[in-house]
Amino acid sequence: MALHDRDAIRDELNASVFAGQDLSTALPKYRFPDREISPDHAYQVIADEIMLDGNSRQNLATFCQTWEEPQVIKLMELAINKNMIDRDEYPQTAEIERRATHMMADLWNAPDAANTVGTSCIGSSEACMLGGLAAKWRWRARQAAAGRPTNRPNMVCGAVQVVWHKFAKYWDIEMREVPMAPDQYFMTPQDVLDRVDENTIMVVPTLGLTYTGAYEMVKPIADALDELQAEGGLDIDIHVDAASGGFLAPFCTPDMEWDFRLPRVKSISASGHKFGLAPLGVGWVVFRDRDELPDDLIFHVNYLGGDMPVFQINFSRPAGQIVAQYYDFLRLGRDGYRRVHDATYATGKYLAEEITQMGIFELLHDSDSTTGIPCVTWRIPEGVDLGFTLYDLADRLRIKGWQVPAYTLTGDASHIAVQRILVRQDVSRDMASLLVADFRDALAHLTRHPVSVPMDRDESAGFNHL
Ligand SMILES: Cc1ncc(COP(=O)(O)O)c(C=O)c1O
Numbered sequence: 504m505a506l507h508d509r510d511a512i513r514d515e516l517n518a519s520v521f522a523g524q525d526l527s528t529a530l531p532k533y534r535f536p537d538r539e540i541s542p543d544h545a546y547q548v549i550a551d552e553i554m555l556d557g558n559s560r561q562n563l564a565t566f567c568q569t570w571e572e573p574q575v576i577k578l579m580e581l582a583i584n585k586n587m588i589d590r591d592e593y594p595q596t597a598e599i600e601r602r603a604t605h606m607m608a609d610l611w612n613a614p615d616a617a618n619t620v621g622t623s624c625i626g627s628s629e630a631c632m633l634g635g636l637a638a639k640w641r642w643r644a645r646q647a648a649a650g651r652p653t654n655r656p657n658m659v660c661g662a663v664q665v666v667w668h669k670f671a672k673y674w675d676i677e678m679r680e681v682p683m684a685p686d687q688y689f690m691t692p693q694d695v696l697d698r699v700d701e702n703t704i705m706v707v708p709t710l711g712l713t714y715t716g717a718y719e720m721v722k723p724i725a726d727a728l729d730e731l732q733a734e735g736g737l738d739i740d741i742h743v744d745a746a747s748g749g750f751l752a753p754f755c756t757p758d759m760e761w762d763f764r765l766p767r768v769k770s771i772s773a774s775g776h777k778f779g780l781a782p783l784g785v786g787w788v789v790f791r792d793r794d795e796l797p798d799d800l801i802f803h804v805n806y807l808g809g810d811m812p813v814f815q816i817n818f819s820r821p822a823g824q825i826v827a828q829y830y831d832f833l834r835l836g837r838d839g840y841r842r843v844h845d846a847t848y849a850t851g852k853y854l855a856e857e858i859t860q861m862g863i864f865e866l867l868h869d870s871d872s873t874t875g876i877p878c879v880t881w882r883i884p885e886g887v888d889l890g891f892t893l894y895d896l897a898d899r900l901r902i903k904g905w906q907v908p909a910y911t912l913t914g915d916a917s918h919i920a921v922q923r924i925l926v927r928q929d930v931s932r933d934m935a936s937l938l939v940a941d942f943r944d945a946l947a948h949l950t951r952h953p954v955s956v957p958m959d960r961d962e963s964a965g966f967n968h969l
Contacts, residue, residue: 520547557904563924563938564908566747566777566876570929574834575782575827582823587623588813596822599829606832608789610753611745611762611771620796621789622814623775623825627746628666629816630772630788634742635670637770637790638705640797641740651701659698660707661690661719662913663744667707676704682914685885688712688867689719692727699731705740705769710748710761714912716868716878716923718748721761721768728767740769747876749773749787750780754841755848755872769795775828778844778876780835780928785824843928844877850935851877851926857939861946863889867921877926882919890953893922898958899945905938911960920960 520526525544530536559569571579582596590597600623608616624630639656646653657677660667671678679698681690695706706728708719721743732738743761745752750773752759762768768791775785790796802813835843851870858864864881868874883889893909900907909922926935 520544557906560929560934561904562906563926563930564906566774566925566927567783568776568780568929569927571782571827572834575830578826578830579782579823582821582826585822585826587820587822587825588815588818593822596826600822600825603825603829603832604787604789607749607773607787608763610837611749611789613763613789613791615792619790619792621787623820623828624786624788624815625784625817625820626776626786627664627744627772627774628669628786630774630786631664631666631742631744631746632670632673632816633788633814634770634772635667635676635705635707636674637796637800638740638742639674639676640800641769641795642702642704644797645738646701655702656704657698657700657702658705658707659690659695659703661694661709662688662712662714663707663709664713664746667744677702679703680914683714683912683916684914685916685919688715688912688916689717690724692720692723695724696727696731699728699737699739701737703739705742707742707744708761710743710745710752711876713746714910715875715880715921716747716870716925717875718752718759718761722759722765725765725767739767741765741767743768743771745771745773746786747774747777750775750778750840751844751872751876754837755844759873763791766791775824779828780831780840780843781824781828783824784821785828844872846932847877847926847928847930848872850930850932851879851924853932854924854926854935854939855879857942861943863887863946870926878923879926880921880923882921889949890957891949892954892957892959893920894958894960894962895949895954896945897922899949900941903941903945905941 520543523544525540526548530548562569585593585596587596604621605616608619608621613619624633642656643653655677657679658671659679661681662683663680668678670676681694689712690708699706706724708721708724710718710721712719725741728739749771752761762771770788770790772786772788773779775781775787776783796814800814804813848870855866855869858879858881859866865884867880867882868878870877870879883893897907897909907922907924909920911917912919912921
């Protein structure tokens with residue numbers, strides 16, 4: 504008599520994961536599953552589902568990194584069980600976070616980079632909230648000391664990313680947003696002067712506008728505020744939202760003054776996971792000096808074995824992204840970052856030239872490192888009817904997997920639809936040439952088959968990265 508049923512064992516060994524019982528039926532979607540399934544089966548079914556998301560590398564909407572060096576992936580694995588907040592338990596990781604903060608203070612020309620303060624966050628959104636909160640606290644202290652009311656704070660900004668709308672709503676701040684105009688997409692010094700008063704907690708220029716990719720002019724705005732102070736005494740702080748530009752301008756446009764070289768700039772936020780090149784899940788806020796972060800905002804948590812100063816909205820947070828960010832700083836240095844980003848800008852320039860040569864579009868930003876981030880933004884010229892919209896073009900490109908968003912501007916320019924390609928390090932020159940070929944095919948198709956009812960914003964697939 505056989506000791507075991509050989510055929511049954513062979514069946515078990517050879518069975519394709521798809522032939523197993525677990526995957527022979529649809530799994531529960533919205534109620535908590537009753538029974539366990541094997542890890543391989545669970546893995547397969549989830550891997551297959553996220554495959555339907557499309558290919559991140561072809562996502563030309565996102566500013567966030569979609570490619571990492573293998574060493575980063577290894578470091579992320581080593582750090583998978585480290586909680587950033589447990590600084591007593593993981594003192595070296597905490598030290599790495601501190602070092603990275605001071606490196607950025609140095610990169611952004613803080614007067615005493617080794618002694619300033621800053622923190623990692625889950626992304627720029629949290630970093631903006633923290634920079635904005637500190638500005639609100641400083642303003643309140645100034646107003647209280649001068650015996651003035653503190654109940655009507657406002658902030659002045661251009662066409663900001665949605666996080667600033669959240670900030671204004673969550674912390675009860677009047678937002679004085681300079682609306683875009685059809686011929687002007689950014690905030691000018693005069694726009695700022697027209698809106699500030701003694702209740703202005705800060706002015707927020709964006710280094711890399713989400714809508715167009717262009718830099719707002721930090722220095723002219725700071726100069727105008729300096730003059731205002733010299734004339735009337737109103738002293739208004741600047742927080743720079745450098746989500747994208749914070750890791751571009753220092754390497755590719757080092758002479759442009761937008762950072763702590765301008766004394767009025769009190770804090771800067773940036774996304775490590777965008778042009779900082781770290782994997783998703785890290786942003787930073789850095790203060791000009793220790794005094795710009797009011798003590799009252801720092802919580803001293805007596806927890807897990809020691810006094811822990813925290814200035815963050817999240818508590819538990821993965822440490823891997825911070826370790827990876829430090830790896831990028833060490834591995835690339837200023838030279839490496841410049842080389843990576845120069846190549847990205849050059850690919851953007853190539854795309855801008857190709858799109859210009861198509862002869863039917865008007866460029867709003869052409870991946871010029873002196874005026875903005877590596878991206879190309881274009882529109883159909885005013886009054887021109889091509890027989891299709893940019894939404895139709897976006898839809899057509901999606902057939903080949905490319906995600907090239909079309910969306911409208913804002914304010915008084917909200918009737919203008921634009922389309923944008925964000926160029927990241929992994930959008931190589933060769934990949935860009937393949938995109939151009941598909942772009943030309945898409946145009947040829949739309950020209951041969953004009954759309955009888957062109958798609959509008961409401962019908963398009965949507966674009967949620969503003
Ligand atoms: C100018 C600007 N600020 C803030 C953010 C928010 O950044 P994060 O996605 O890192 O939270 C973005 C994101 O695109 C941005 O472009």
